Amino acid sequence: MMYFDHSATTPVHPDVLALMNSIQSTIYGNPSSIHSLGRKARSIIENSRKQIAKAINAKPSQIVFTSGGTEANNQVFWSMIHQEKKHVLASSIEHPAVLQVLSKLSSFGIEHDLIPVNSKGEMSISRLDSKLLNNTGLVSVMLANNEVGTIQAIKNMVEMLRDKNIKVHTDAVQCLGKMPVDVKNLNVDFLSLSAHKFYGPKGIGILYFKNKKTMSPFMVGGGQESGLRAGTENIASIAGMGLASEIATTQFENHISHLRDLESQFKSGLSSFFQHAIFNGNQNNKLPGLLNISFPGFRSDILLAKLDRAGIAVSSGSACGAGDIKPSPVLSAMGLEDTINISTLRFSFGPTNTSREIDFLLSELQTNLSN
Amino acid sequence: MGHITVGMSGGVDSAVAASILIEQGHEVEGLFMKNWEEESEYCSAEKDYKDALQVCDILEIPLRSVNFAKEYWDRVFQNFLDEYKSGRTPNPDILCNTEIKFKEFLHYAIDLGADKIATGHYVRNKEVDGKVQLLKGLDPGKDQSYFLYGLNQQQISNALFPIGELEKSNVRDKAHNLGFDNFNKKDSVGICFIGERDFKEFLQQYIPAQPGIMVKSDGTKVGEHDGLMFYTLGQRKGLGIGGKSDGEGPWYVLNKDLTNNELIVGQGHDHTGLYQKCLTASGLHWISEKAPTIENLNAKIRYRAKDAPCKITDINHKTISIKFEEPRFAIAPGQSVVFYDGDVCLGGAVIDKAYN
Numbered sequence: 001m002m003y004f005d006h007s008a009t010t011p012v013h014p015d016v017l018a019l020m021n022s023i024q025s026t027i028y029g030n031p032s033s034i035h036s037l038g039r040k041a042r043s044i045i046e047n048s049r050k051q052i053a054k055a056i057n058a059k060p061s062q063i064v065f066t067s068g069g070t071e072a073n074n075q076v077f078w079s080m081i082h083q084e085k086k087h088v089l090a091s092s093i094e095h096p097a098v099l100q101v102l103s104k105l106s107s108f109g110i111e112h113d114l115i116p117v118n119s120k121g122e123m124s125i126s127r128l129d130s131k132l133l134n135n136t137g138l139v140s141v142m143l144a145n146n147e148v149g150t151i152q153a154i155k156n157m158v159e160m161l162r163d164k165n166i167k168v169h170t171d172a173v174q175c176l177g178k179m180p181v182d183v184k185n186l187n188v189d190f191l192s193l194s195a196h197k198f199y200g201p202k203g204i205g206i207l208y209f210k211n212k213k214t215m216s217p218f219m220v221g222g223g224q225e226s227g228l229r230a231g232t233e234n235i236a237s238i239a240g241m242g243l244a245s246e247i248a249t250t251q252f253e254n255h256i257s258h259l260r261d262l263e264s265q266f267k268s269g270l271s272s273f274f275q276h277a278i279f280n281g282n283q284n285n286k287l288p289g290l291l292n293i294s295f296p297g298f299r300s301d302i303l304l305a306k307l308d309r310a311g312i313a314v315s316s317g318s319a320c321g322a323g324d325i326k327p328s329p330v331l332s333a334m335g336l337e338d339t340i341n342i343s344t345l346r347f348s349f350g351p352t353n354t355s356r357e358i359d360f361l362l363s364e365l366q367t368n369l370s371n
Numbered sequence: 372m373g374h375i376t377v378g379m380s381g382g383v384d385s386a387v388a389a390s391i392l393i394e395q396g397h398e399v400e401g402l403f404m405k406n407w408e409e410e411s412e413y414c415s416a417e418k419d420y421k422d423a424l425q426v427c428d429i430l431e432i433p434l435r436s437v438n439f440a441k442e443y444w445d446r447v448f449q450n451f452l453d454e455y456k457s458g459r460t461p462n463p464d465i466l467c468n469t470e471i472k473f474k475e476f477l478h479y480a481i482d483l484g485a486d487k488i489a490t491g492h493y494v495r496n497k498e499v500d501g502k503v504q505l506l507k508g509l510d511p512g513k514d515q516s517y518f519l520y521g522l523n524q525q526q527i528s529n530a531l532f533p534i535g536e537l538e539k540s541n542v543r544d545k546a547h548n549l550g551f552d553n554f555n556k557k558d559s560v561g562i563c564f565i566g567e568r569d570f571k572e573f574l575q576q577y578i579p580a581q582p583g584i585m586v587k588s589d590g591t592k593v594g595e596h597d598g599l600m601f602y603t604l605g606q607r608k609g610l611g612i613g614g615k616s617d618g619e620g621p622w623y624v625l626n627k628d629l630t631n632n633e634l635i636v637g638q639g640h641d642h643t644g645l646y647q648k649c650l651t652a653s654g655l656h657w658i659s660e661k662a663p664t665i666e667n668l669n670a671k672i673r674y675r676a677k678d679a680p681c682k683i684t685d686i687n688h689k690t691i692s693i694k695f696e697e698p699r700f701a702i703a704p705g706q707s708v709v710f711y712d713g714d715v716c717l718g719g720a721v722i723d724k725a726y727n
Contacts, residue, residue, distance in 0.1 A: 305400075305435055305483050325436075 002357045005313045007146055007174060007290055007348035013199035013247055016240045020201060024236040031233050032224065041235050048242025052206055055245035056191070057182040064207050064215070064228040065238055069173040070097040072192035072207035075218035075229075076140070076169045077101045080110045082216055085137030085166075088112040091123045091152070092333040093145055098171060115141070119335050120282040121150035125160050136166055143172040143186075144179065147330040147346060148281030149290035151179060158187045167214060173197050173205070177248030177255055178287045183208055190214075193245075195237070199351075200244030204237035255351055259289030262349045262358055266291065269362040274369050278340065280331060289349035292331075294340045295369060301325045303345060303368055310364045315346045373486030374398045375531060378476060379427065379434060381419030383546045383553050384491030384534055386426040390549055391533040392489055393430055400485070401427045401434040404476055406443035406467070407564045415566065422553045429550055435483070439475050446470040448564070452577050455600045458627045459705025462518075462674075463562055469521035477529055487529050494519055494716075495535035496527050502659050503527045505716040510538040517674045520709045520719035521656050571601055583632035585612065588625065588644060596634040599627045605645060605701020610636065623701075646698035648727050652708050652720035653690045659717065662686055669711040670695070672702050672722065678711050691720050698727070 003011070012020075023044060029037025031045055049060040066072045077098070080086060088105075090098055092114040102112040113131050117123050123141055139161060144151045158168050169190035175181050177198045183191055194205040209215050212226075221230030248255070270277055270293075278294040295303065300316035307314055316325055327341035336344075347361075377389040379401035392399045403423050405416055420436070427434040447466045454461035472490065480488045493508030493515045505527055507514040522530075534542055546554035565573050574580075580598030587593055594612040596602065602610075606624040620639035627634060637644045650672070657663070662683070669678035670693060679699060685692040693708070702725035709719035 299482075301435065301437065302479075302482050305433075308433065309484065325438075 001311050001313055002353075002360060003313045004347045004349060004353065004357075004361060005315050006350035007149075007197075007287075007346065008315055009196045009202065010199045010350055011352070012196075012201055012240070013244060015247065016200055016244050019243050020236040020240040023239050027235055031235065032222065041233075044235055044239050045233055048238045051242035052193075052245045055176065055181070055249045056193070056208060057184045058208050061212075061226075062183075062208055062210065064209065064225050065233065065241075066205045066207055066218075066229060067203055067234075068196070068205035069095075069171065069192045069194035070205075071218065072194075072205050073097045073140075073169075073171060074101055075207055075215075076138070076190045076192075077105060077110070078218055079214075079216040080105065080138060081108050083137045085135040086110050087133045087136040088138045088140065089115055089128065089131055089136055090140045091115050091117060091142065093117050093121055093123075093147075093330045094140065094142055095146055095171060095173075098140055098142070117150075117333055121145055121148045121280070121330070121334050122282060122285075123152055123157075125153065125156055128157060129160060132164070132166070138167045138169060140169040140171070143170045143175045143181070143191075144287045145281065145330065146174050147328060148292040148334070149174070149286035150282040151285050151287065154186050154188060174287060174290075176245060177252060178259070178289065179256075183210070195241035195244055198244050198248045200241045201237045204234055204241045206241070251351075256288045258351055259349050262353055262355070263289055263291060265355060265358050266347065266349075266362065269358065270365065273362075273366045280334065280336065280344065291347045292344060293347065294336070294344040296340055296343055298343050298369060300342055300344055303365075306368050307361075307364055312361055312364055315348075316344065374400075374484060375487050375489050376400050376402050376480035376483060376485035377489045378472060378491070379403050379423040380491065381415075381422035381426075381553065381556075382491065382559065383542060383551065383556055384493070386423070386491070386551050386553060387537075387542045387545050387549075388489055388491040388531075388533040389426065389430055389432065390545065392531065393432070395533075399430070399432050399489075400483075401430075401432055402476070402480060402483075403434060403436040404472070405436065405438045406440055406447075406471060408440040409564075422556065425552050437476070437479055439471055442475050443467065443471055451562075454705045455574060456578055457705075458599050458629045460603045460703045461705045462707060463564075464518050465521055465707055467563075468519050469526070473519075473522050473526040473530065477526065481529075487531055489531040489533055491534055492519060492532050493535055493537075493539075494532050496530065496532060498528075505658055506535070507711075507714045507716065508532075508535045513539050516711075516716040517671055517707070517709050517719075520658065520707065520716055522658065523656075524658070524660065527658065571597065574600060581632055583634065585610070585634045585636050588635060588637060593622070593636060599629065599632060599634060602627065602634055603701075604703040612636070645701055646727075647702050647725035648698045649684070649692065649694045650702050650708060650722050650725045651685075651690065651692045652722045655686070655689050655691045655718070655720040657718035663710065663712060663717050665712050667712070668717075669713075671709045671711070672699055673706045689720075690723075699725075 027041050029041040031042040049063050053060040053063055086109055115123050115128050115131055141152050143154055154170050167189040170188050171192045172181050173194040189210045191208040196202040215228055217228050219230045224230050276296050280292040304316045327338045331341045375392050375397045379385050389399055403420055424434055447463050451461050451463045477488050493513040495506040496503055507516045543554055582597050584592050585594040585596050602624045604624055607621050610622050612622050622636045622638055623645055625635045625637045625644035670681045671678055679695050681693045681695045684694050704722050707719045707721050710717040
C-alpha cells in the first residue's frame with residue numbers, strides 16, 4: 001500500500017513505537033500512587049508534558065492531556081455554558097469536531113454564527129469583525145484546514161480581538177511538524193492538538209490553555225491533570241505523544257522540505273498529462289504536502305476505488321451516513337459547485353513517501369484520467 | 372475468474388452470494404446502494420450498511436457505497452405514485468431491478484472496473500444457443516424470477532446469481548458458519564422504502580385520499596372507504612364491513628370504479644366477480660427478444676401466485692392478451708403477468724385489465 005493520506009492519520013514513528021512498547025510492558029504503576037512505580041509513571045507524564053510544551057512554546061502547566069483533538073475541542077466549547085458571554089463565532093470550514101459540538105450546544109443556551117470564507121478558504125478579519133456581538137465570548141478558527149490546507153491569519157485575528165474580552169481557540173491538529181505552532185506568537189487562549197496527525201499514537205491529544213482560570217473540566221472524577229481531566233492517564237500514549245512532538249519539531253526543516261519536493265514533483269508530473277486540474281485552497285499559504293485537487297469530469301469515488309485497487313490510498317470528500325460520497329461542506333463553503341466538488345481528491349504526503357512512489361501515483365492517475 | 376462487484380444490501384442473501392464467489396476464486400468487492408434519502412425509525416439504511424460492513428470485514432473485501440436516490444425517485448417512485456393515482460397496484464421492485472440494480476448499479480460497477488455484477492437473488496441464468504436465459508431459483512419458496520422478468524440479454528449476461536441453486540435454509544446455515552451477524556435477519560417483505568411503517572399513512576403523504584362509498588355489484592351501499600388507492604383487488608382484510616353473520620362469507624374487493632370513486636365489493640371467496648380468465652397487459656418484454664412459440668405456456672399474475680397454463684390470444688409489439696385455462700383469483704391491474712416455460716422465465720408485462 002502506498003499511503004498518501006497523512007492528513008487523515010499518520011503511521012507511528014518507529015522510535016515512538018519502541019518507546020511506547022517498552023513503557024506499556026514495564027511501567028504499569030498508577031501515576032496517582034505514591035510508591036516508586038507510581039512516581040515513575042508520573043515522571044513519564046511530566047516529561048512528555050515538557051516535550052509538548054517546548055514544541056509549541058508553552059509552559060508545561062498550560063497543557064492538559066485529552067483523548068485527542070475532538071475532546072480538546074469539546075472541553076473548550078462545553079466550558080462556555082459556565083461563561084457569561086454565550087455567543088461563539090467559528091469559521092464555516094471548521095471540522096465537525098467543532099461544528100457538531102456547536103450545534104449540540106444550541107440546546108444548552110450557547111448560540112453561534114459561522115464566518116464565511118473566500119474561494120481560497122480564507123476567513124477575512126473584517127467579516128469576523130462584522131459578526132461580533134456584545135455577548136460573543138469565544139472565536140474558534142482552525143490554524144490550517146484539514147481538507148485544503150489553507151492557513152488562517154490567526155495572529156491578526158487575535159490582535160483585532162484584543163481589548164474586546166473575547167477568547168480565541170484554534171484547532172491546530174493538522175499543523176505540528178508542517179508549520180510553526182507557537183502559542184506565544186499566535187497569542188491564542190486555547191489550542192488543540194492530536195498526536196496521530198504527527199506520527200504519534202491515536203487516542204491521545206492535548207489542549208493548550210493560556211490561563212487556568214478560563215478552564216473547566218469536561219471529564220470529572222479522580223482529579224487527575226490538576227482537576228482538568230479526570231481518568232487514569234494513558235501513560236504509554238502520553239509518552240508517545242511527547243516524543244512525537246519532539247521529533248516533529250527537531251525534524252521540522254527536513255520534513256517540510258521533503259514534503260515540498262514531493263508536492264512539486266507531483267504537481268509538475270500531473271500537469272504534463274492533465275491540464276484541467278483545479279488546485280483548491282490557497283496555494284501560496286497552505287500546509288506543505290497537502291494537495292486538494294478537482295478533476296472535472298471524473299467522479300472522486302470511482303477514482304478513489306481504482307487507486308485503492310492499485311494499492312494507493314488517498315481520500316475524497318467526507319464520507320457520511322451509509323458511506324456514500326457527498327459534496328464536501330468545506331469545498332461548498334469555498335463556493336465550489338457540486339459537480340466539481342464530487343470530482344475532488346486529497347493527496348497528503350509524509351516523510352516515508354518517496355519520489356518513486358509519486359511516479360507510480362502519477363502513472364496510475366494518468367491511466368485513470370485518460371478515458 | 373473475473374472481478375465481480377456484489378450488490379451488498381446488508382441482508383443474508385447477498386452476504387452469502389459474496390462468500391460463494393470468493394470460494395470460487397473470483398476477485399470480489401461489495402457495493403452498497405442507497406436509493407432512499409431518509410433516515411428515520413423506518414428507514415434502516417444505516418443499520419443495513421453496518422451489517423454489510425460486518426460481512427465484508429469477515430470476507431476481507433472492500434465495501435464501497437453509491438447513492439442512486441435521485442434516479443430511484445425519478446424512475447421508480449414517480450411511477451409508483453402515478454400507478455396508485457390511477458387506482459392500480461404497482462410493483463416497484465420490478466422497476467427497481469430494471470432501472471436501478473441492473474442499470475445504474477451495473478454501469479457504476481463496470482465504471483469501477485468490474486467484469487460482472489452479482490446479486491443475492493434466488494434465480495439462475497444460463498446460456499443456450501447464444502442467448503442467456505433467466506431461470507427460477509431452485510428453492511421453490513424463494514424463487515424471485517418474477518421480479519427480474521424485465522431484464523434484457525445484456526443485463527442478465529452481465530450478472531451472476533450465486534445463490535440461485537441454494538435453499539434459503541442453506542444460505543442461513545452458511546451465513547451462520549461464516550460468522551455473519553445477519554444470519555437470522557428477517558427477510559425484507561413488502562416495499563423497501565415503506566419498510567415497517569403504516570402503508571396508508573405513507574401513501575397519504577404523497578397522494579390526497581378521497582374517501583367514498585363501498586357498493587355491491589348491484590349498486591347497494593354497504594359501507595365507506597378511505598380512498599380507492601388503499602385497496603387491492605381480492606383484498607379481504609381491513610374493509611371494515613366484516614363480521615356480518617349472514618352466512619354469505621367475508622367481503623372482498625371486486626373492483627374499483629374510479630369515475631364515481633366507488634369501491635365494488637362482494638361476499639364470499641367464490642364470488643364470481645373475483646375470478647377472471649382473460650387479461651390484457653402492456654409494456655411487454657421478452658427476455659429472449661422474441662415471443663415464445665411453445666404450447667405449454669404458464670403465467671404468474673402476482674409474486675406468490677402459482678404458475679397457471681394459458682394461451683396468447685392477441686399480441687403485438689408492446690401489448691399482449693392471454694386466456695387462462697382456469698379462472699384466476701383477483702387479477703390486479705398494475706401487477707405484472709410473468710410468463711414461464713417450465714423453469715425458464717420468458718418475460719412479462721404489466722396488467723391493464725382482466726375480464727371473462
